[in-house]
Amino acid sequence: MVKLIDVARTAGVGAGTASRALSGNGSVDRETKERVIAVAKQLGYSPDVAARALRERRTRTIGLLLPDLANEFYTASVAVLQQELSDAGYQLVIASTGNDPSTERIALQTMIDQRVEGIVHVPVDADLVLPTTVPIVQLNRQSASRQAAAASDDLAGVDELTTAIVHAGHRDIAVIVGPTGFSTSRNRLLGALRAAERAGIPQSERPLDGARLRVRHAPLTVDGGAQAVAQLFPDLPSCLIALSSRLVMGALRECGDRGIHVPESLSLAGYGDPDWFSIWRPGITTFAPNLTEMGRQAARLLLAQLAGEETGPPALIPGKVQVRGSVTGLSAG
Template sequence: MNVKLTDVAREAGVGYGTASRAISGRGSVDAATRDKVLAAAEKLGYRTNAMARALRENKTRTVGLIVPDIINEFYTESAAVLQNELDKSGYQVVVSTTGNDADKERRAIESMLNRQVDAVVHVPVNPQAKFPKGFKVVELNRRSDLDRPTVTSDDATGLKELAVHILDQGYRDIGIIVGPAELSTARDRKSGFFNALESEATQRGIREELRFRVIHSRYSPAGGYEAFTEFRNDLPEIIVPLSTQLTLGVLKATRENSIEIPNDLALACYGVAEWLAVWGPGITVFAPDLPAMGAAAATQVLTLLDASPPPQQQRKDSRATHCPRDNPKGLKGETHDT
């Protein structure tokens, strides 16, 4: 039997428009009426015809999410909030991964366009990655070279706090590991951290005491592992991987080389990961507010879908979570759940 929405409305004792709003989740319907309509739909076995609705509204009620991967906590946390917020407005999220590869990114974009998604939330790989003119795109975490609405972390403020903390602890020989130079996150994190160190050291009159070494690598555990090997024969006092995935690679390398953190080498990092909460003492973490970024991206997308003027770039505050400062060479203390 082909159950229609009119059948559901009749069963629930409401008008067609009320039944439509209750089932779609769009529009104002009180909770009791919505429950009554949903119960009638379940009883009759009603299923919405997504294709017919898409043709009628010229919308698929889907939003594409293009991210480097789905195992990195940086993206899973933001994506979970994004999905939850969009779901409230009746949109579903379709996910595609790029592996930080420009060719895969191009294919992911083509796939989203073929699916006729209404908009895309995009973590750019290629700074010139193209969408059709007028297509609704919000960039998340990274910025391309194109003028698009963007949600990024306020890394400069958080990394300045981290730099000050490192200098307060007495460190002067600092190794920095960051992602590929062509990505905005790598450029922003490197310049933000480096500039903060230089500025603060100059103010303190210790600029000549500082030694910086910067290594660019892939945003992956393998990238962090490989970058650490370049420091292995001349270890700095502290290594600062500016990505959770890079940090994971550094930790693997230090363990294989019997280097204890924080006794043999101090470690401060950028990122958010559940496993940092169980690592133990010795790691200082600068943690961007990923749920807030996901919520802001959802707001941007919904604004675009309502045909309002494109919103401006947003930067969400981040925070640095420090270990106690009573040991100037150890960064010992409690690793916080960030």
């Protein structure tokens, strides 16, 4: 096995210089650093991370807690988050909570027991008392505790989406949204309600002068979306807004099973923008949050905390309404 001293001898430097060149800690001139790195690659040197962690009393790891590892919603955020942290010398340790509060508590404690230096966290239990021994940044959702956070400006985005739907002539609208305990559900629903109120559309189960907005809360799953549509049938709205990509998929499945054609029989708008939203024809009109920027901001907020800096209020990141063919009366041009 190639050791650090082998790299140092071949590069013609001392072991301390070689260590600083490879770790990025300490001052080494550029030419020497490049020579040491080239020699390390040539010899196939791999640093003993565990030993270095013991010496420095640092693990150089960051914990990431996600509700669902299979959810494409987080893919773009995690990719840029990982790159930003890697560039700063940190590696991610990832765990899934399954949207279960008890699993979330265990995962958090496990991360701390593993001595991660910081945590990026998509909260499940809004009232969970979070540890103060390690910097924490919340991603997408926010809990009741005051934490640094990087989240999409869903309130403004869904307001804009709903306003566009109203302007397209739809005044009988139904909204499917996630559980009430999630900040994302509350913000998305509030955006729809605010736009409807501004347009004079009441939140009601029965139409008043042909106008109403109905709300259905559902688990953020395909089955949840399907069951919400089943609850609305046969008294369908003019336009359905399903405020997660999984809810959209469930709504489409139920519509297909019942012979309801989108958009001929029912207009449909969504949230998020997975690839299949544009591949499915005639395309899903949606509010697309800026997932890459969410990941970038989460990483930078955490790195700022690790450097002892104040991070201020949550970073709310604007997204974009994508107009496609699933809502009648709307035009992309």
